[in-house]
Amino acid sequence: MNGDRSPIEMKHPDWLVRRYDSDPNVGRMETYLDGLALETVCRSAHCPNIAECYGRGVATFMILGARCTRRCRFCAVEKGAPGEPDSDEPKRVARAAQSLRLKHVVITSVTRDDLPDGGASHFVRTVECVRERCGGVTVEILIPDFKGSLSALQEVCAVQPDILNHNVETVESLYETIRPQAEYSRSLGVLEYASMIGLKVKSGLMLGLGETREEIIRTLTDLKRAGCSYLTLGQYLAPSKDHAPVARYVSPEEFGELGSIARELGIGEVMAGPLVRSSYKADMRYDALR
Numbered sequence: 001m002n003g004d005r006s007p008i009e010m011k012h013p014d015w016l017v018r019r020y021d022s023d024p025n026v027g028r029m030e031t032y033l034d035g036l037a038l039e040t041v042c043r044s045a046h047c048p049n050i051a052e053c054y055g056r057g058v059a060t061f062m063i064l065g066a067r068c069t070r071r072c073r074f075c076a077v078e079k080g081a082p083g084e085p086d087s088d089e090p091k092r093v094a095r096a097a098q099s100l101r102l103k104h105v106v107i108t109s110v111t112r113d114d115l116p117d118g119g120a121s122h123f124v125r126t127v128e129c130v131r132e133r134c135g136g137v138t139v140e141i142l143i144p145d146f147k148g149s150l151s152a153l154q155e156v157c158a159v160q161p162d163i164l165n166h167n168v169e170t171v172e173s174l175y176e177t178i179r180p181q182a183e184y185s186r187s188l189g190v191l192e193y194a195s196m197i198g199l200k201v202k203s204g205l206m207l208g209l210g211e212t213r214e215e216i217i218r219t220l221t222d223l224k225r226a227g228c229s230y231l232t233l234g235q236y237l238a239p240s241k242d243h244a245p246v247a248r249y250v251s252p253e254e255f256g257e258l259g260s261i262a263r264e265l266g267i268g269e270v271m272a273g274p275l276v277r278s279s280y281k282a283d284m285r286y287d288a289l290r
Helices: 024-035 050-055 089-099 120-133 150-158 172-178 184-196 213-225 252-265 282-288
Strands: 060-063 104-109 138-142 163-165 201-207 228-235 269-272
Touching (some): 213 228, 228 252
Parallel strands (some): 060 104, 201 228
16 A cells, blocks of 8 residues: 555556557547447446557447446446337447448447346347348357346357357455355356357456455366356456455566466466456457367
């Protein structure tokens, strides 16, 4: 600690400071997406890589609105009562994917515990629309846990996404404080089911929330056993003083070591680093294991 300042008030280490030259493509991307009334997790979750990704013409589409029904203490996405799903949204996502000439489309959502199927049918329709409009495209979906509904999970798995991603986010011991409406075993179950039926499975962890090294390695082992073949490890950054504070900043060297451990455990494609996020360079990572 530095005096009486909380972790969120402390200066970020140099390795977390990104500097970008002005890129007109970023503004064009924002204007284009706003024109289609499309949300991206890049913007809603305050991703530190947004300028890089928007600059290269890629984004992670966030469907089912901009408000999440859960109140996880790490997430910047707005919380509250969401509106009704927009039936035209899947077509707009497909239109954007085609216009941006995306070869790998990543689709995620807010968690919609208010919907009977948790939004599973909306995911399916979005994937179908993208494939109908964009021939040869690969699709990655980052899904919630659907409150453990097997029928909802089966519905999204049946559309055969090229990658099914579900983030465990943190170690089991921190779920009660960081993800109080989620369950560690439930999240592992989502991954295990998808892997069991032959899908390529991906997950991610944030570090710096107070977990121990032993807990990280135990979680990596659990992910491998659940069938995870793609993994992201990144630094947790508190979006505000109202969110969980950063317990520590993990060095790039330690990220490298943990990435190596994950690979030694048998997870084929690992991206580990302070600014790595779940969908960061997802198109490139997918190609690595094709």
